[in-house]
Amino acid sequence: MRVDRRWLARAGATIFALALLYPFTALFARIGPWQWGEDVRGPALSSVRVSLLLTAGAMVIIVAIGTPMAAYIARCGTRERLLWQAVLLVPILLPPLALGILLTLAFGSYGTVGVWLEHFGIVMTNSAPAFIATQVYVGIGYYVLGAVAAFDAVPLMLQEQAALLGLAPRKVFLRVTLPLARLGLAVALSITWVRAIGEFGAVVVTAYYPSGMPVQLWINLQSFGLPAVMPLLVVFLAAALPLPWLVHVLAQRRRHV
Amino acid sequence: MFKAQIIKKRRDIKVNVSLELDKGSSLGLFGASGAGKSTVLACIAGIEEPDDGSVKLGDLQFFPPSLPLHKRPIGYLTQEPGLFPHLRVSENVSFGIPKHLAAEKEHCHWIETLRERLQLGPLWHAPASLISGGQARRVGLARMLARKPPLVLLDEPFAGLDRQLVRELIDDLIFWSRTLGFSMIAVDHQAEVLKRLCPEQALVLENGQIVQRGGWDELYGTPASPLLQSLLTPL
Amino acid sequence: MGSLMEGPIRSTVAQRLNLEMHGRAQGSSALAQLIAGGNIRPDVFIPITPGPMLTVLRAGKGETAEPIAHTEMVIAYNPKSRFAPKFETAANGKENWWEVLREPGLRFGRTDPVTDPQGRNIIFTMMLAAKLYKQPDLVENVLGPTINEKQIFTEPTVQARLQSGELDAASAYKIQPGPFKLPYITLPNEINLSGENVHAHHPDVSLSVGAKTYKPEPLIYYAAVLKDAPHAKGAVSFTEWLKGDEAQAIFRKYNYDPPGDASALHA
Numbered sequence: 001m002r003v004d005r006r007w008l009a010r011a012g013a014t015i016f017a018l019a020l021l022y023p024f025t026a027l028f029a030r031i032g033p034w035q036w037g038e039d040v041r042g043p044a045l046s047s048v049r050v051s052l053l054l055t056a057g058a059m060v061i062i063v064a065i066g067t068p069m070a071a072y073i074a075r076c077g078t079r080e081r082l083l084w085q086a087v088l089l090v091p092i093l094l095p096p097l098a099l100g101i102l103l104t105l106a107f108g109s110y111g112t113v114g115v116w117l118e119h120f121g122i123v124m125t126n127s128a129p130a131f132i133a134t135q136v137y138v139g140i141g142y143y144v145l146g147a148v149a150a151f152d153a154v155p156l157m158l159q160e161q162a163a164l165l166g167l168a169p170r171k172v173f174l175r176v177t178l179p180l181a182r183l184g185l186a187v188a189l190s191i192t193w194v195r196a197i198g199e200f201g202a203v204v205v206t207a208y209y210p211s212g213m214p215v216q217l218w219i220n221l222q223s224f225g226l227p228a229v230m231p232l233l234v235v236f237l238a239a240a241l242p243l244p245w246l247v248h249v250l251a252q253r254r255r256h257v
Numbered sequence: 258m259f260k261a262q263i264i265k266k267r268r269d270i271k272v273n274v275s276l277e278l279d280k281g282s283s284l285g286l287f288g289a290s291g292a293g294k295s296t297v298l299a300c301i302a303g304i305e306e307p308d309d310g311s312v313k314l315g316d317l318q319f320f321p322p323s324l325p326l327h328k329r330p331i332g333y334l335t336q337e338p339g340l341f342p343h344l345r346v347s348e349n350v351s352f353g354i355p356k357h358l359a360a361e362k363e364h365c366h367w368i369e370t371l372r373e374r375l376q377l378g379p380l381w382h383a384p385a386s387l388i389s390g391g392q393a394r395r396v397g398l399a400r401m402l403a404r405k406p407p408l409v410l411l412d413e414p415f416a417g418l419d420r421q422l423v424r425e426l427i428d429d430l431i432f433w434s435r436t437l438g439f440s441m442i443a444v445d446h447q448a449e450v451l452k453r454l455c456p457e458q459a460l461v462l463e464n465g466q467i468v469q470r471g472g473w474d475e476l477y478g479t480p481a482s483p484l485l486q487s488l489l490t491p492l
Numbered sequence: 493m494g495s496l497m498e499g500p501i502r503s504t505v506a507q508r509l510n511l512e513m514h515g516r517a518q519g520s521s522a523l524a525q526l527i528a529g530g531n532i533r534p535d536v537f538i539p540i541t542p543g544p545m546l547t548v549l550r551a552g553k554g555e556t557a558e559p560i561a562h563t564e565m566v567i568a569y570n571p572k573s574r575f576a577p578k579f580e581t582a583a584n585g586k587e588n589w590w591e592v593l594r595e596p597g598l599r600f601g602r603t604d605p606v607t608d609p610q611g612r613n614i615i616f617t618m619m620l621a622a623k624l625y626k627q628p629d630l631v632e633n634v635l636g637p638t639i640n641e642k643q644i645f646t647e648p649t650v651q652a653r654l655q656s657g658e659l660d661a662a663s664a665y666k667i668q669p670g671p672f673k674l675p676y677i678t679l680p681n682e683i684n685l686s687g688e689n690v691h692a693h694h695p696d697v698s699l700s701v702g703a704k705t706y707k708p709e710p711l712i713y714y715a716a717v718l719k720d721a722p723h724a725k726g727a728v729s730f731t732e733w734l735k736g737d738e739a740q741a742i743f744r745k746y747n748y749d750p751p752g753d754a755s756a757l758h759a
Contacts, residue, residue, distance in 0.1 A: 101652055104652070108656070108658045126645070205648075208644060210641075219604070221526075222525060223702045225525040225528065225529060
């Protein structure tokens with residue numbers, strides 16, 4: 001009997017998909033009717049707003065700092081690159097809780113930068129700046145590493161040609177490298193978004209307020225129980241998923257040379 | 258006047274080549290694969306850096322110290338057309354032209370000429386990623402000539418093209434080198450192509466060193482080495 | 493309670509009862525919800541205050557709970573804080589602790605009243621203090637609004653910040669500052685929630701937060717063997733042992749007070 005290889009592969013892939021999505025069957029668990037009354041809805045929607053707005057703010061900072069940083073690293077020689085890879089990996093390898101504690105101490109009132117920031121009235125505890133700063137530290141390593149890969153994928157030859165056609169390095173970056181790396185950068189950004197918006201361990205330490213979705217899930221569990229956790233979970237997926245999914249779909253469609 | 262001495266150590270050979278070129282003339286670099294011809298061109302272009310020597314175009318010193326690529330007024334064409342895939346053919350051709358020149362009538366006329374002569378009309382608005390290999394080479398040629406560089410470097414840009422196309426492109430290049438007055442250094446390991454493109458003189462490289470310098474008649478008549486002779490003999 | 497359980501209790505139980513004990517420490521409310529919802533199936537549940545225990549019992553996950561210890565509210569402070577000398581004077585009774593807490597620039601930490609009993613208990617303590625010392629705006633002056641974003645952190649964060657000096661003082665149960673070697677101020681029995689009948693004596697003291705209303709609850713630790721405990725026999729002998737002299741001696745060493753005549757809880 002000849003077994004069709006393709007059919008076998010598809011079956012395996014289906015099993016993988018089912019296993020991956022299996023935890024979501026818990027949404028149908030018998031825990032009683034879901035709570036979505038005013039007391040739950042108010043803080044939940046507020047947490048969605050906080051997460052979406054402040055994470056977007058963190059993304060802006062990450063792109064603004066991370067893109068030129070990645071462009072620099074992409075031009076480095078092998079030895080310097082190894083150093084940069086270590087530097088970028090350190091904050092993201094740290095368990096989030098540990099990172100949160102370090103951020104608290106470093107940006108707190110006795111940390112060097114903390115004192116200086118408080119002069120300008122910027123409080124780095126339980127505030128929007130603390131929330132955004134934590135997300136930047138949690139996510140920027142992912143973005144820069146992905147962006148370096150995106151820039152690496154732009155053929156050197158094209159950049160050399162552009163230079164030989166009279167374009168200064170800055171113009172080569174803007175007119176050749178960046179446009180050709182654009183989709184790789186977008187994928188790196190979507191991964192960073194997914195990572196940052198779900199961040200709990202570090203944010204719960206540095207910025208319990210304003211409460212984002214992960215912290216609100218934690219609060220709902222403790223004060224209302226599971227019936228108030230499930231609806232927020234669904235809302236979380238609905239709010240956080242579209243952006244990265246869209247980016248991946250676009251990346252598939254427009255494949256350049 | 259273009260003067261260059263290129264000394265560069267590669268893994269297998271040491272390249273030591275010196276050459277001189279009058280304005281408007283052409284020079285062919287001939288030799289077997291791996292002789293160091295492409296290395297010489299790459300060092301003149303600035304894509305590779307020589308270990309020692311000097312490169313000077315008129316009053317402009319390319320090396321030493323190494324002049325940034327975008328300040329070297331040269332054109333460089335290789336087997337890979339290197340078109341920008343995210344731009345259209347028309348945008349590729351005008352790529353090297355500064356914005357303030359692009360609108361001038363004289364310049365527009367020049368682009369028109371290139372477009373017609375290289376038969377780029379039907380492709381003009383196509384994305385560069387969608388055209389064929391032969392078409393891409395023609396676009397690459399147009400892109401290079403759009404800037405009217407005083408020195409043109411060619412590294413086997415006709416490899417893999419059909420004879421008729423090669424003939425046309427060579428004739429175009431010679432036509433323009435006369436009308437625009439640029440100097441040309443070409444590399445090829447096919448003698449008949451190089452002879453047609455650079456009929457005046459040629460340099461023969463073997464293992465990074467020049468073994469013969471002179472007109473084509475000399476090369477054919479009294480080849481300096483058995484290798485050279487075998488390279489010149491038809492299959 | 494973590495260090496007590498993971499340390500001497502676990503080793504003694506291993507020797508004495510031949511039982512291997514594994515503990516999971518978390519806020520009482522969160523654990524109660526996880527147990528009531530069937531997400532975790534421990535053998536024994538030991539919360540503080542009756543609230544979380546009643547949640548579990550009423551969800552049918554247990555039948556009775558016995559009191560095993562009790563504690564009281566204190567104010568812990570960092571000995572390197574610039575307010576430390578004042579706190580020391582207050583600890584000796586020569587100054588009013590609540591006046592020190594009102595000092596401008598003093599950073600006070602507490603936990604979330606929405607989710608944590610301790611977060612509510614410090615507010616009750618301040619309300620009772622306001623009555624005792626006849627300081628009507630004491631709560632407002634020391635704690636600010638119920639949800640004061642400058643003061644509220646998760647419990648481990650409060651401890652970390654107090655240790656590092658980010659906070660000058662924090663609310664605590666008497667058993668908490670010991671393991672961290674932090675000094676604390678004891679509060680008068682009228683306000684430290686150690687008594688069982690606070691609510692009966694002060695029916696006017698209540699707190700509305702997170703869509704619920706709370707009354708002060710005694711700070712009693714209860715232990716219950718849970719229904720469908722995977723190791724029922726061991727669970728029973730463990731809880732029995734906790735009430736005995738040997739366990740109680742260990743509790744004393746860690747600053748836990750005896751349960752006194754607190755009564756058991758039923759579903």
